[in-house]
Amino acid sequence: MDRDKILLTPGPLTTTLRTKLAMLRDWGSWDSDFKLITAKVCQQLLRIINGDDSHVVVPLQGSGTFSVEAAVASLVPRDGHILVLDNGAYCKRAAKLSQMMGRRCTTLSFPEDQAVCPETLEKALQANQSISHVILVHCETGAGVLNPLEAVAQQCERYNKGLIVDAMSSFAALPIDAQKIRFDALIAASGKCLEGVPGMGFVFIRSAVLKDCEGQSQSLAMDLYDQFNYMKQTGQWRFTPPTHVLVALAEAMDQFEEEGGQPARLKRYQSNCKALITGMARLGFQSFLEPSIQAPIIVSFHAPAEACYDFQAFYAACRARGFILYPGKLTQLETFRVGCIGAIDAMEIEQALQAIALAMQDLGLLSGAPAAHLRPN
Amino acid sequence: MDRDKILLTPGPLTTTLRTKLAMLRDWGSWDSDFKLITAKVCQQLLRIINGDDSHVVVPLQGSGTFSVEAAVASLVPRDGHILVLDNGAYCKRAAKLSQMMGRRCTTLSFPEDQAVCPETLEKALQANQSISHVILVHCETGAGVLNPLEAVAQQCERYNKGLIVDAMSSFAALPIDAQKIRFDALIAASGKCLEGVPGMGFVFIRSAVLKDCEGQSQSLAMDLYDQFNYMKQTGQWRFTPPTHVLVALAEAMDQFEEEGGQPARLKRYQSNCKALITGMARLGFQSFLEPSIQAPIIVSFHAPAEACYDFQAFYAACRARGFILYPGKLTQLETFRVGCIGAIDAMEIEQALQAIALAMQDLGLLSGAPAAHLRPN
Numbered sequence: 001m002d003r004d005k006i007l008l009t010p011g012p013l014t015t016t017l018r019t020k021l022a023m024l025r026d027w028g029s030w031d032s033d034f035k036l037i038t039a040k041v042c043q044q045l046l047r048i049i050n051g052d053d054s055h056v057v058v059p060l061q062g063s064g065t066f067s068v069e070a071a072v073a074s075l076v077p078r079d080g081h082i083l084v085l086d087n088g089a090y091c092k093r094a095a096k097l098s099q100m101m102g103r104r105c106t107t108l109s110f111p112e113d114q115a116v117c118p119e120t121l122e123k124a125l126q127a128n129q130s131i132s133h134v135i136l137v138h139c140e141t142g143a144g145v146l147n148p149l150e151a152v153a154q155q156c157e158r159y160n161k162g163l164i165v166d167a168m169s170s171f172a173a174l175p176i177d178a179q180k181i182r183f184d185a186l187i188a189a190s191g192k193c194l195e196g197v198p199g200m201g202f203v204f205i206r207s208a209v210l211k212d213c214e215g216q217s218q219s220l221a222m223d224l225y226d227q228f229n230y231m232k233q234t235g236q237w238r239f240t241p242p243t244h245v246l247v248a249l250a251e252a253m254d255q256f257e258e259e260g261g262q263p264a265r266l267k268r269y270q271s272n273c274k275a276l277i278t279g280m281a282r283l284g285f286q287s288f289l290e291p292s293i294q295a296p297i298i299v300s301f302h303a304p305a306e307a308c309y310d311f312q313a314f315y316a317a318c319r320a321r322g323f324i325l326y327p328g329k330l331t332q333l334e335t336f337r338v339g340c341i342g343a344i345d346a347m348e349i350e351q352a353l354q355a356i357a358l359a360m361q362d363l364g365l366l367s368g369a370p371a372a373h374l375r376p377n
Numbered sequence: 378m379d380r381d382k383i384l385l386t387p388g389p390l391t392t393t394l395r396t397k398l399a400m401l402r403d404w405g406s407w408d409s410d411f412k413l414i415t416a417k418v419c420q421q422l423l424r425i426i427n428g429d430d431s432h433v434v435v436p437l438q439g440s441g442t443f444s445v446e447a448a449v450a451s452l453v454p455r456d457g458h459i460l461v462l463d464n465g466a467y468c469k470r471a472a473k474l475s476q477m478m479g480r481r482c483t484t485l486s487f488p489e490d491q492a493v494c495p496e497t498l499e500k501a502l503q504a505n506q507s508i509s510h511v512i513l514v515h516c517e518t519g520a521g522v523l524n525p526l527e528a529v530a531q532q533c534e535r536y537n538k539g540l541i542v543d544a545m546s547s548f549a550a551l552p553i554d555a556q557k558i559r560f561d562a563l564i565a566a567s568g569k570c571l572e573g574v575p576g577m578g579f580v581f582i583r584s585a586v587l588k589d590c591e592g593q594s595q596s597l598a599m600d601l602y603d604q605f606n607y608m609k610q611t612g613q614w615r616f617t618p619p620t621h622v623l624v625a626l627a628e629a630m631d632q633f634e635e636e637g638g639q640p641a642r643l644k645r646y647q648s649n650c651k652a653l654i655t656g657m658a659r660l661g662f663q664s665f666l667e668p669s670i671q672a673p674i675i676v677s678f679h680a681p682a683e684a685c686y687d688f689q690a691f692y693a694a695c696r697a698r699g700f701i702l703y704p705g706k707l708t709q710l711e712t713f714r715v716g717c718i719g720a721i722d723a724m725e726i727e728q729a730l731q732a733i734a735l736a737m738q739d740l741g742l743l744s745g746a747p748a749a750h751l752r753p754n
Contacts, residue, residue: 007405012620014403023400023574023621026391028384028701061576062439063616066598097597191617197400199438199576199619219596220474221443239440240568242576242619243389244400324405 005319006348009326010141010169010298011191012198013342015252019196022251023244034243035235037250042202044253048171048262049186049204051178056210058228059202061221061242064168064189067201069097070222071164071185072135074213075205076103080132083108083124083161085116085152088142089329094135094166101218106131112143112330115293118151125159133162133184139170139295142329143288144337146174146295153181162209168192168201169297172256173265173341184209190245193265193297195343196252199245269296272340272349279353280338283360285368286375288335297341298326302370303334308363311336317359323352333374382696383725386703387518387546387675388568389575390719392629396573399628400621411620412612414627419579421630425548425639426563426581428555433587435605436579438598438619441545441566444578446474447599448541448562449512451590452582453480457509460485460501460538462493462529465519466706471512471543478595483508489520489707492670495528502536510539510561516547516672519706520665521714523551523672530558539586545569545578546674549633550642550718561586567622570642570674572720573629576622646673649717649726656730657715660737662745663752665712673717675703679747680711685740688713694736700729710751 007014027034038059045057060067072094076082082103084095087110098105108124110116116136125131136152139145149165156163162184167176171188178186185205191198203224205213210225217223221239230238259265273296277287280301288300303309311327314336318325328335338352360368369375384391404411415436422434437444449471453459459480461472464487475482485501487493493513502508513529516522526542533540539561544553548565555563562582568575580601582590587602594600598616607615636642650673654664657678665677680686688704691713695702705712715729737745746752 004402005405005408007403009405009407011617012403012406017401020401020403020621024394024397025381026384026389026397026574028382028386029389029575030386030703031382031696031701062443062598063618065616066439066443069596069598093597100597100600101595189617197403197619197621198406198617199622218478219446219599220470220477221439221446221599222596223477239442240388240566240575241440242574242622244397244574244625245576245619245622248621319408324408326407 003322005322005324006344006352007324007342008339008352009324010339010341013191013195013339014344015195015197016255016343018255019248019252022247025247027243027247029241029243030236037247038237039235041246041250041253045202049176049178051204055178055204055206056228057202057204058224059200060224060227061200061239063198064187064201065093066222067187067189067203068094068166070224071187071203072098072103073101073217073219073222074224075162075164075185075209075216076133077216078102080104081106081130082133082135083131084135085121086110087114087116087145087147088112088137088140090137090140090142090166094137113289115145116147116152118148118155121152122155125155125161131161133164135164135166138165138167139174139297141169141298143300144295144298145289145293149176150181153183157182170295172262173269173297174295175262178204190249193341194249194252194256196249197245199242200249266296268345269340271346272296272344273299275346275349276338276340279349280368283357283368286370298337298339300328300330300335300337302374303336304365304368305371306365306367308365313363314359317362318355321355321358323355380699382699382701383721383729384701384719385716385729386701387716387718390568390572390716391721392572392574393632393720395632396625396629399624402624404620404624406618406620407613414624415614416612418623418627418630422579426553426555428581432555432581432583433605434579434581435601436577437601437604438577438616440575441564441578442470443599444564444566444580445471445543447601448564448580449475449480450478450594450596450599451601452539452541452562452586452593453510454593455479457481458483458507459510459512460508461512462498463487464491464493464522464524465489465514465517467514467517467519467543471514490666492522493524493529495525495532498529499532502532502538508538510541512541512543515542515544516551516674518546518675520677521672521675522666522670526553527558530560534559547672549639550646550674551672552639555581567626570718571626571629571633573626574622576619577626643673645722646717648723649673649721650676652723652726653715653717656726657745660734660745663747675714675716677705677707677712677714679751680713681742681745682748683742683744685742690740691736694739695732698732698735700732
């Protein structure tokens with residue numbers, strides 16, 4: 001049957017029909033109705049981080065990575081020095097885009113199965129005083145690690161460094177209170193935990209640093225200061241906005257508030273994550289991370305040890321039953337990933353576990369257990 | 378009544394319900410079904426310019442301006458020298474983004490009510506041999522001027538300069554045959570004459586110059602070489618694609634082909650444009666451009682001379698009747714613009730003219746005629 005598949009991925013993810021139905025209209029980007037939607041979305045976004053009076057939010061066309069690049073381009077002076085706390089693929093991407101645009105960039109590496117360490121950061125800040133900005137990926141979905149945002153923010157505040165947070169996969173699910181956590185910029189996107197469709201990102205900027213952003217970007221399209229200023233003056237986006245994506249996000253945010261906001265969303269995702277890891281363990285699968293650093297966003301599982309396992313075949317067998325898994329993204333070990341986010345709850349997770357069990361039968365896989373040395377003691 | 382308004386704007390524009398209905402599904406960006414859609418869209422795009430064997434096309438997240446910036450960043454060497462043929466707002470934008478990214482940039486200015494002049498370009502190329510690339514906006518929608526792409530391309534070929542064409546508002550409506558017109562890059566977007574929804578652009582690149590683009594961009598997100606290479610190797614977009622926007626574009630392109638492709642689309646837009654200008658003339662309105670350089674995309678009309686005219690009030694009165702007009706974008710004269718593009722035909726134009734006539738009554742406007750010195754002899 002031609003039914004929508006359930007996306008167990010870190011985005012694009014499964015959205016509600018209500019969210020998608022919002023896209024059945026066309027909007028003039030210059031029109032007052034559309035300006036009101038832009039303004040309302042911005043207000044709602046700021047409320048989520050408790051930043052109404054202290055921060056601004058700047059929406060930007062493109063994928064989340066475009067917004068990360070825009071944040072670096074707009075916030076870091078051309079002679080700035082960035083320290084990237086690196087424990088995965090998205091950290092490496094942040095370092096790469098910083099280097100490409102000509103900013104000085106140093107990476108501080110951590111193992112991809114561990115959270116970044118605030119004490120190590122402190123030593124690096126003491127040893128290298130030219131550092132002006134630190135980049136942290138809050139939830140590094142390469143493995144699924146939750147990094148210690150609060151402790152990192154404290155170090156940055158203590159040493160007076162700008163903090164840029166890639167909160168792509170955590171924002172709206174994990175608590176982030178801008179009155180308690182000091183950051184200069186924090187980035188997320190429409191198609192993640194807000195459960196909108198992909199096509200735009202947004203950057204929260206602390207108002208106190210906004211004026212310093214003027215003229216800093218070497219990219220017109222990614223100049224967040226210019227984007228903010230134009231929007232403030234006219235209510236419009238500088239360049240054609242993804243109108244349907246924005247109205248879908250507005251509709252998704254209404255549902256987010258109706259559900260109970262961030263605490264309710266976190267609870268649902270935690271419940272999804274727990275059901276997933278427990279159910280997978282029953283099938284023999286071993287998750288990659290220690291529970292203490294596992295974000296309830298996406299789970300990396302070790303590839304099964306049995307020779308009949310092949311990710312492509314396993315993926316296809318799950319897909320045939322209506323569930324889309326995600327490949328692993330670790331450099332050393334073979335893994336695959338299963339997302340917990342999107343408009344899904346316990347029912348979809350149970351169905352997914354059943355699909356995975358049947359997929360194992362297709363492959364002749366008796367157990368999901370990884371090679372012996374990867375199993376816990 | 379809460380009905381969709383008709384967008385008489387240069388984009389976002391009115392799309393068909395069939396196009397919008399395609400967005401009622403969620404797609405995994407890593408999944409084979411989605412890869413097939415990306416591949417099919419690229420093939421169909423290349424066919425429109427007759428570039429299957431000689432060109433590649435690189436889709437890019439974001440608005441059309443993002444793709445223009447990406448084309449400049451990826452094609453023009455860091456020590457390149459760009460000449461922008463400037464007769465309007467979008468030309469100035471291309472010059473600005475070139476300068477911001479650090480490329481040397483010279484502008485050759487023409488009046489905004491005239492097409493750019495190939496002979497003047499030739500003299501500039503003779504006088505300034507360091508120029509490596511020329512940027513032309515094919516249809517400058519600031520006023521609505523159609524610029525002479527073929528003659529400009531001939532000069533660029535003759536003097537062996539790279540030509541970058543912003544064909545945002547002309548592609549798929551006006552004929553562009555890559556076998557007859559030599560360009561290095563040509564840029565358009567989803568939400569224009571293909572009648573998709575906004576959220577992505579695409580850049581045609583002549584295969585012969587593609588390899589020279591490697592490592593040229595100072596932006597990761599806008600690196601078209603990297604985007605192309607990754608897509609070629611994996612079938613996927615490098616970063617999260619706007620999945621719903623792409624499937625809407627795919628659906629819109631099927632309708633484009635069913636309608637009869639570019640010739641049929643041009644015919645419909647020409648018919649819209651003619652009906653609009655004729656009908657507006659009956660109401661006294663005077664179009665800004667000479668008919669010979671008026672592209673059938675968007676028409677600038679002089680503001681009426683009568684004191685009771687006010688654009689905001691006029692806009693609101695048309696809007697109340699279901700039609701969205703567009704403000705003028707000229708530096709010296711007061712105008713307003715009315716688009717001819719989108720999923721509209723003679724019926725919508727007639728209804729729009731009726732709405733405009735009624736809006737005039739609301740304002741107490743007896744005639745749309747401009748000040749006497751702006752009227753034709």
